[in-house]
Amino acid sequence: MDRQVAMQGRGLVETATAAPRLSSAARRRQLREKVIAGIITAVAFTGIAALVLIMVFIAKEALALFLDAHAREEASLDKMFLPQVVRKGRPPAFVWQPVSGVPKVSMIPLFIGTLKTTLVSMMVAVPVGVAGALYVAEFAPRRLREVLKPVIELLAGIPSVVLGFFALMILATFMQENFGLTTRLNAVVAGLGLALAIVPVIFTVSEDALTAVPRSYREASLALGATPWETAWKVVLPAAAPGILAACVLGFGRAIGETMIVLMASGNAAIVSWNFADSVRSMSATIAAEMGEVVVGSPHYSLLFFIGVELFIFTFILNMVASTWARRVLERLTGAGA
Amino acid sequence: MKHTIRWALGGALTTLTGLAALLIVAMLAIILLDVLRGGAGHVTWTFLSEPPSDGMMGGGIFPALYGTAALTLLMTLAVMPVGVLTAVYLHEYAPPGSRLAAAVRVAVSNLAGVPSIVFGLFGLGFFIHFVGGSMDRLLGYQELHWAQPGILWASLTLAVLTLPVVIVSTEEALRAVPMDHRTASLALGATRSQTLARVVLPGALPGILTGAVLAVSRGAGEVAPILFTGAAYFLPDLPHTLNSQFMHLGYHTYVLATQSPDVEATQPLLYATVLVLLALTFALNLVAVLIRAHTRRRAAAAH
Numbered sequence: 001m002d003r004q005v006a007m008q009g010r011g012l013v014e015t016a017t018a019a020p021r022l023s024s025a026a027r028r029r030q031l032r033e034k035v036i037a038g039i040i041t042a043v044a045f046t047g048i049a050a051l052v053l054i055m056v057f058i059a060k061e062a063l064a065l066f067l068d069a070h071a072r073e074e075a076s077l078d079k080m081f082l083p084q085v086v087r088k089g090r091p092p093a094f095v096w097q098p099v100s101g102v103p104k105v106s107m108i109p110l111f112i113g114t115l116k117t118t119l120v121s122m123m124v125a126v127p128v129g130v131a132g133a134l135y136v137a138e139f140a141p142r143r144l145r146e147v148l149k150p151v152i153e154l155l156a157g158i159p160s161v162v163l164g165f166f167a168l169m170i171l172a173t174f175m176q177e178n179f180g181l182t183t184r185l186n187a188v189v190a191g192l193g194l195a196l197a198i199v200p201v202i203f204t205v206s207e208d209a210l211t212a213v214p215r216s217y218r219e220a221s222l223a224l225g226a227t228p229w230e231t232a233w234k235v236v237l238p239a240a241a242p243g244i245l246a247a248c249v250l251g252f253g254r255a256i257g258e259t260m261i262v263l264m265a266s267g268n269a270a271i272v273s274w275n276f277a278d279s280v281r282s283m284s285a286t287i288a289a290e291m292g293e294v295v296v297g298s299p300h301y302s303l304l305f306f307i308g309v310e311l312f313i314f315t316f317i318l319n320m321v322a323s324t325w326a327r328r329v330l331e332r333l334t335g336a337g338a
Numbered sequence: 339m340k341h342t343i344r345w346a347l348g349g350a351l352t353t354l355t356g357l358a359a360l361l362i363v364a365m366l367a368i369i370l371l372d373v374l375r376g377g378a379g380h381v382t383w384t385f386l387s388e389p390p391s392d393g394m395m396g397g398g399i400f401p402a403l404y405g406t407a408a409l410t411l412l413m414t415l416a417v418m419p420v421g422v423l424t425a426v427y428l429h430e431y432a433p434p435g436s437r438l439a440a441a442v443r444v445a446v447s448n449l450a451g452v453p454s455i456v457f458g459l460f461g462l463g464f465f466i467h468f469v470g471g472s473m474d475r476l477l478g479y480q481e482l483h484w485a486q487p488g489i490l491w492a493s494l495t496l497a498v499l500t501l502p503v504v505i506v507s508t509e510e511a512l513r514a515v516p517m518d519h520r521t522a523s524l525a526l527g528a529t530r531s532q533t534l535a536r537v538v539l540p541g542a543l544p545g546i547l548t549g550a551v552l553a554v555s556r557g558a559g560e561v562a563p564i565l566f567t568g569a570a571y572f573l574p575d576l577p578h579t580l581n582s583q584f585m586h587l588g589y590h591t592y593v594l595a596t597q598s599p600d601v602e603a604t605q606p607l608l609y610a611t612v613l614v615l616l617a618l619t620f621a622l623n624l625v626a627v628l629i630r631a632h633t634r635r636r637a638a639a640a641h
Contacts (some may be wrong), residue, residue, distance in 0.1 A: 029529060032529075033531055036531040037431055037530070037531075040423050040426055040427045040431050041427055041431065041438070043423040043424055044423070044424045044427035044428065044439075044442050046501070047424055047449060047501060047505065048442060050449060050498050050501065051445045051448055054464075057463040057468065058459050058463060060463065061459075061463045128358045128361055129358075131354065131359070132355065132361075132362050134355045135352070135355035135356045135358060138355075139355065140356075140359070151363055151366065152362050152363065152366075154623060155365070157555060157619055157623040158366075158369065158559075158619070159558075159559025159615060160559070160560075160562075161561045161588045161589075161592050161615075162369075162591065162615060162616055163369075164592070165591055165612055166372070166373075168595055169608075196365060199365075200362075227348040228352070229347070229348025229349070256453070257452070257454065257455065257456070258453070258454075259453065259454060259455040259561075259562040260562055264592065264595060264596055284453060284455045287455050287458075287459065288455055288458075288562060288565055291458075291459075291462070291565070291566045292565070292566060304459075305463065308455070308456050308459040311455070311456055312453070312456050315453055316448060316452075318451070319447065319448050320448070323444075
């Protein structure tokens with residue numbers, strides 16, 4: 001509808017400017033219009049350029065790992081991803097200790113650390129975020145709904161360093177006192193802190209998907225004798241499922257890349273274990289903690305950029321998946337509603 | 339009987355979802371109350387107007403406030419023209435079905451998902467080492483002048499980070515300007531750019547301002563991108579050139595929370611710093627919400 005009007009508007013411009021004989025003033029004006037349109041189009045490339053430059057320049061700094069002989073020796077792919085014999089007579093292990101006489105550069109402890117904090121945060125944030133969205137979209141009275149939405153979105157406005165502070169000062173103490181965890185800062189505390197950061201993301205995107213479901217779906221279900229809960233659970237939720245999945249994937253991406261919360265509340269010890277009460281060191285926190293002291297151009301420096309490349313690729317894939325799903329639910333629902 | 343069970347079960351589960359929503363709000367309330375309780379007594383005029391002293395265990399946060407303000411101001415100057423013009427392209431100039439517009443949209447939505455620490459790496463690799471290094475070579479500086487962390491590079495890094503925020507909210511604002519205004523202006527003989535400058539942009543101004551405020555609030559709170567592009571642990575002087583380092587509220591919070599020699603002594607300072615940071619970002623968010631509510635009401639009244 002809008003687009004048609006817009007096209008008509010453009011048609012107007014073209015017929016007006018395509019008049020045969022033009023005065024020099026008109027021609028100058030036409031030229032000026034072209035230049036302005038050109039400038040605006042050129043500026044629009046900035047977004048694409050930024051994304052490409054991010055890719056190129058992070059990859060460029062990481063590339064030394066594969067090109068430079070010294071770096072290739074110190075941090076080969078084998079050393080990053082396969083177990084290494086750290087001390088003679090011990091079984092091979094995964095160790096991250098890039099600053100030592102013999103640097104040990106296994107990525108596995110960092111992967112495990114990231115996975116552990118992310119898992120904890122998802123296990124908390126997905127049920128809470130989706131259930132909250134379901135309540136606000138389906139059950140809440142209109143008044144309450146108009147209060148709840150902005151309040152929950154306010155949570156998204158809290159800087160992550162403040163959430164990290166909260167996890168470090170309050171959550172950690174609370175968990176230690178009530179659950180008797182031996183290490184104060186661990187994967188659970190960091191994961192709960194992360195959950196605070198991604199709940200608003202999951203809530204907002206899920207709520208959008210739920211409200212996009214046409215009213216006729218609900219009316220049909222209720223008319224057939226279903227209770228409001230059955231309508232929400234068996235009709236509205238399945239219809240919005242791809243959007244809700246997209247919300248979870250987006251939240252997952254945010255949790256992987258989030259830095260300050262994990263840096264402050266995870267303890268930052270690169271331990272390989274599946275115990276969630278151990279300290280962990282995530283990929284993002286490793287970059288943040290070690291980049292300050294690293295020698296520019298050293299293998300360690302390239303290694304940190306390589307972690308950045310991995311983070312970029314993970315989140316890029318997750319974002320693409322999420323946006324495809326979110327688009328699909330919109331297309332399906334608007335298509336079915338029309 | 340079966341009917342009653344169905345309704346009871348539904349009611350119980352509904353209550354459960356309500357509790358989930360309540361839990362989110364409760365967490366927000368706990369965070370706010372805790373920060374308020376711990377910090378309210380310590381935010382005084384001296385705290386706001388003095389530099390830290392006694393090895394970060396006394397004094398105030400003035401350099402951090404100043405640094406945050408200068409940083410976000412530079413960031414806003416960089417991001418607003420680019421963000422607004424990109425949105426103008428997407429909504430006003432791109433032909434329907436344009437490949438370029440679709441590509442820009444994909445790039446922007448992906449840019450919004452890039453982790454903030456990766457922006458920090460980008461700032462270090464691109465702005466400091468590449469751009470700064472090239473400038474030093476071209477301008478003939480013998481020692482590092484531009485190729486070192488500084489407020490300009492940090493603000494440009496943040497500008498890239500907040501670009502999607504500005505583009506998305508500006509586009510929303512442009513969408514709210516009625517198509518009739520454009521056609522009326524064009525019918526009166528105005529050119530496209532005149533229509534844009536005198537009709538469309540003024541009409542979309544509140545929405546564009548909302549975008550700016552949201553970008554500032556986001557930029558003021560982000561710490562990861564400035565860790566290695568210019569934030570400093572402690573500086574006796576305020577930043578006065580574009581390549582000087584600066585103190586920052588968020589980074590100051592991180593430093594006080596994790597690197598204090600005496601946790602008990604810094605705790606009040608830490609709480610007060612967090613309170614100032616939170617108050618700042620919330621005030622900005624509130625302004626954005628109010629502008630938006632005002633515009634929506636006006637738009638609703640006009641139709």
